[in-house]
Amino acid sequence: MTFKQLCRQVVILGTLLIWLIKFLIRPLHLLPHGADFMLGVAPNLLGSFLIPFGAYWFFHGRDHLMARLLRLQNAVELRQVCLISFGLLVLNEYLQMFPVFGRTFDVYDILMSVPGLGLSYFSFTWLQQRYAASAG
Template sequence: MPLKQASRRIMIVGTLFIWSIKFLIRPFVFIDPAFKPLIGLAPNLIGSFLLPFGACWFFQRIFRLETEMDLNVTCCFGLLLVVINEYLQLIPIFGRTFDYLDIISSVIGVFLGHLYFKRLMIRYTPIIVQPS
């Protein structure tokens, strides 16, 4: 299974998981107050984890993701956009709330996504044998 197909499957499952948390679990399932912060941070954590997979699946022409340096640049750029988005929530026009824990969970999610995507890159990269 090539890396793009693996990225597509991971993105679909991750997106469905985020939607189930946001639209089914949060509104309709009673959650113990001790676990509410985890459920609140889960969409940011999962969404940030999915950043390199989304870049591979949707933006393969822009973000080539052939080397570890490409992966580093892509993850840093995605994390920058997530942090900017969080700081834009300080503007009251958007009707959303700013939370430092969202930024922390995004950093953790991008880090874990980077590690897992790097493992998949190693697994799916063809080995080129040099003639001697």
């Protein structure tokens, strides 16, 4: 299995888990009442974790402008993708303060994006190095 295939599987499974939480577990209250907070922030935590994996899956091996900006070939480019993603996540969350979008602003979503991206940065780096070592 190539690293790109692994990234695809991580993104697909993560997306299915987010959908499971958002559309089944939270609405049907399948977990105890104390888990409400974690169920509320889990989609942001998981979604931010998936960003580098999704960027690699979508843009690796392509040559258009976006793919050239988000190559993810080394730690500097990975850091750049994580910082840009965090900025966009914060912007998205602040846009929810306007009633036009019909969603609610939650500072905890921003706070949970930080550990999600941090964990993603280290796990993506570790997996990328592991795959590079086994291939070369």
